[in-house]
Amino acid sequence: MLYLQILLNGLLLGGLYACIAVGFSLVWGVLNVINILHGSFVVLGSYIAYFAWFHLGLHPFFSVAIAGSALFALGYLVQKGLINRVMGAPVLTTLVLTFGLELLLNNSILLAFSADYRSVRLENPFGSVEVANLIVPLERLLAMILALGLTALLFVILSKSRIGRAIVAVRMDREAAALMGVNVPRIYAITFGLGAMMAGAAGSLLALVFPISPLNSTEFLGIAFVVCVLGGLGSVAGAMVGGLALGVIESFGALFIGPEHGLTIAFVLLILLLVFKPTGIMGRKGYE
Amino acid sequence: MSELLRITGLSRRFGGLTALDDVDMTLSPGEVVGLIGPNGAGKTTLVNVVTGVFAPSAGTVTFNGARIDGLKPHRIARLGLARTYQIVQPFPEMTVLQNVMAPATFAANAPDIAAAQGKAMEALEFVGLGDAAKARASELTLAGRKRLELAKSLAMDPKVLMLDEVNAGLNPAEIDVALDLIRQVAARGVTILIIEHLMKVVMNLCERIVVLHHGAKIAEGTTSDITRDRNVIEAYLGNRYARAEAERMGIAHV
Amino acid sequence: MNRHALPITLGAAAVALVACLPLLGDNYLLRLGTMGAMYCVLALSWNVIGGYAGYPSFATAAFFGLGAYTGAILQGQGVPMPVAWAVASVVAALFAAALGMLILHLKGHYFAIASLVVAEVLLEIATSWTSLTGGGMGLNLPIIRIPVDAQARLFFWSMLVFAALALLMNYAVKASRLGFGLQCIRQNEDASAMVGVDTTLYKVIGFTLSAVLVGGAGALYASWVFYIEPPDVFSVLTSVKPVVMALLGGAGTVLGPVIGAILFLAMEEIVWRNLLQVHAAALGIIIVILIFFLPNGLLGLIRQGDRKAAKAPSLSLRRKAT
Numbered sequence: 129m130l131y132l133q134i135l136l137n138g139l140l141l142g143g144l145y146a147c148i149a150v151g152f153s154l155v156w157g158v159l160n161v162i163n164i165l166h167g168s169f170v171v172l173g174s175y176i177a178y179f180a181w182f183h184l185g186l187h188p189f190f191s192v193a194i195a196g197s198a199l200f201a202l203g204y205l206v207q208k209g210l211i212n213r214v215m216g217a218p219v220l221t222t223l224v225l226t227f228g229l230e231l232l233l234n235n236s237i238l239l240a241f242s243a244d245y246r247s248v249r250l251e252n253p254f255g256s257v258e259v260a261n262l263i264v265p266l267e268r269l270l271a272m273i274l275a276l277g278l279t280a281l282l283f284v285i286l287s288k289s290r291i292g293r294a295i296v297a298v299r300m301d302r303e304a305a306a307l308m309g310v311n312v313p314r315i316y317a318i319t320f321g322l323g324a325m326m327a328g329a330a331g332s333l334l335a336l337v338f339p340i341s342p343l344n345s346t347e348f349l350g351i352a353f354v355v356c357v358l359g360g361l362g363s364v365a366g367a368m369v370g371g372l373a374l375g376v377i378e379s380f381g382a383l384f385i386g387p388e389h390g391l392t393i394a395f396v397l398l399i400l401l402l403v404f405k406p407t408g409i410m411g412r413k414g415y416e
Numbered sequence: 417m418s419e420l421l422r423i424t425g426l427s428r429r430f431g432g433l434t435a436l437d438d439v440d441m442t443l444s445p446g447e448v449v450g451l452i453g454p455n456g457a458g459k460t461t462l463v464n465v466v467t468g469v470f471a472p473s474a475g476t477v478t479f480n481g482a483r484i485d486g487l488k489p490h491r492i493a494r495l496g497l498a499r500t501y502q503i504v505q506p507f508p509e510m511t512v513l514q515n516v517m518a519p520a521t522f523a524a525n526a527p528d529i530a531a532a533q534g535k536a537m538e539a540l541e542f543v544g545l546g547d548a549a550k551a552r553a554s555e556l557t558l559a560g561r562k563r564l565e566l567a568k569s570l571a572m573d574p575k576v577l578m579l580d581e582v583n584a585g586l587n588p589a590e591i592d593v594a595l596d597l598i599r600q601v602a603a604r605g606v607t608i609l610i611i612e613h614l615m616k617v618v619m620n621l622c623e624r625i626v627v628l629h630h631g632a633k634i635a636e637g638t639t640s641d642i643t644r645d646r647n648v649i650e651a652y653l654g655n656r657y658a659r660a661e662a663e664r665m666g667i668a669h670v
Numbered sequence: 671m672n673r674h675a676l677p678i679t680l681g682a683a684a685v686a687l688v689a690c691l692p693l694l695g696d697n698y699l700l701r702l703g704t705m706g707a708m709y710c711v712l713a714l715s716w717n718v719i720g721g722y723a724g725y726p727s728f729a730t731a732a733f734f735g736l737g738a739y740t741g742a743i744l745q746g747q748g749v750p751m752p753v754a755w756a757v758a759s760v761v762a763a764l765f766a767a768a769l770g771m772l773i774l775h776l777k778g779h780y781f782a783i784a785s786l787v788v789a790e791v792l793l794e795i796a797t798s799w800t801s802l803t804g805g806g807m808g809l810n811l812p813i814i815r816i817p818v819d820a821q822a823r824l825f826f827w828s829m830l831v832f833a834a835l836a837l838l839m840n841y842a843v844k845a846s847r848l849g850f851g852l853q854c855i856r857q858n859e860d861a862s863a864m865v866g867v868d869t870t871l872y873k874v875i876g877f878t879l880s881a882v883l884v885g886g887a888g889a890l891y892a893s894w895v896f897y898i899e900p901p902d903v904f905s906v907l908t909s910v911k912p913v914v915m916a917l918l919g920g921a922g923t924v925l926g927p928v929i930g931a932i933l934f935l936a937m938e939e940i941v942w943r944n945l946l947q948v949h950a951a952a953l954g955i956i957i958v959i960l961i962f963f964l965p966n967g968l969l970g971l972i973r974q975g976d977r978k979a980a981k982a983p984s985l986s987l988r989r990k991a992t
Contacts (some may be wrong), residue, residue, distance in 0.1 A: 346906075485870060490868045523866025
């Protein structure tokens, strides 16, 4: 029974992880940019949810839309104004650039909101229900469902909309897409915006679960890395599977090794995967 | 053993796709052999397996009497098996001379920098790039880069040279120059395998031609054997044309 | 034409140093000097794998922290300081060789991430293995029984020796087959193998060279500051700063990382002292400016002025003959 409960906790956490990682994975896959800013984008989404709750009494579930739109705009501008200028440059350039931007953004968040941990305390939480001796915290369950729903929404956007098809075309063959009339820099900016949007949405949902602080950004970035390597790069389904897998692994790792080692387990796993199975558990190619 | 290179039962699969299927082939010293086949026939895969880029799924490659399949590319290169790439692969930030010094240094194991430079210069003069030695490789025209590829492989002191579509993208005048160069290389005693999907290029260079189709060898023989081979015509032009051609020839014979 | 560049630069550097000697009574300057020398070691070491071979390594913190802990633990056991530094160098080099064999088949971002994460894992190990490392409480080093001034000078000159070794290593690599091979690998790895470069061996050697002096510098740092803790010596910034320094001066050149390290130190001192609250943001802005306005580093900028830029790489090769 204990194991079932832990499996459940892991899945609840994993849904949120999938939502954190899917935008990161999209940007990496389409733009070949590792967005070091991603963790801070998530944190920013959490703060938006926090202040919407604090000042307006808005439930974080509703802030998802606000945080998502705000982060989309920020991401779009960052890509259009800065990263687009170095898209052809070697890996190191974009990596170092987003790292520099991350230092700037995270430091700004720190100055604006301080390092103190804040949290959303709802007046009327939904509480939890017991199903077959399993305790199911309803808020978390809903957060996970919303997270997976948003991830699925991204999938629909990518596969059904005109913009989404253009993004997929750019991912497959940039030159060919450009020849077919796709405005590649604009698609880059939109893709990066969508990645940031997912980060912001994930951040809103996380406001219910984790204390909020700028110091969390590294952890979220680490989670995004591991989920991408676990699930394979650039696919929404991969991010979902990788996120759920990481959540479960972390929950059991916390039980057997200790809760403080959650991220370490994930990192060790990441190195082992890169070394021995650089195609992800979904078996997608693209690591070498 | 009179063969320099012997390929036996060579296969290579990528997942479910069989890119090379049980291919047998030999090269004798001093020969100029053509390897042809439609696009996607497995020609470049064959070169990649022989030069160690991919390990074979089955079969063996013997060079100078010793097994070389499964060796790493740099070892095979050092043994004297050189190749040029279909898509030219210069070191873009280096000068033309430095590009050719690389194989002279590493594959031909030049004892010092002066020797490597001398060998590189000789190869560049041979292909007619002597004047461009100081230019950056990225500044060359396509024809120039193709010649640079040839110079790079010549600086390796190759025993066998595999030329992967050296003529692709060149205009007829440039092709004539390239063919002339290849003849000169052959005259030095280098064994050459020319990979082409254009038949007419290999016709006037090669004594013997091997045809690949869907990864398998479908024909081998002299130029005139090959042009009359029904399988080859089918592979290149499809069934209907082959039948029509056969009928036409049949009528002509009557 | 640039045949005399090496002796002239080294000579100038030596003269400058001697000129600085009277100033070295000042402990602040000594501290800066030691820091500058350490940055030179880190940037020059990274240059071997990141600059010449073009592999975006973020493993510097792993090598640095490993060296620091090796040195600290050995000194705690009573091993003499110089021996501890030497052993730390060897341990870091062996670690890099083993790690390199595991992760150097990865390319681009994947290599960058794998190398970055190694330091995080070592950090966790150092934090958890309390019996050996003191865990999160950190580790104190034995007190050296010489005057404070003499200590400051000792550590400055020792670090300077490491920096000089790193500089010599860069010259040696650049002038050797190894350096030529690594530059081939940076520009086209597959084609390198095809012209006979043993790419795996060369990359592992390059990665090992990028670790050996960093490990020693880590141990020296531990001796210098007397106290180390995991987040200090395994900091992500230790991996990132050398990259920024090398890019600032010009990656893949011998003197670029030195220029970058000194400039970086100067900026760090000016910005950090005046803007304590926003020093991370300031570093971020420096990085962004660097990427947009100095993509090839300062040396690249100077070369651009010289329209015979194409000849620049050939100089290093010609130097090989001499």
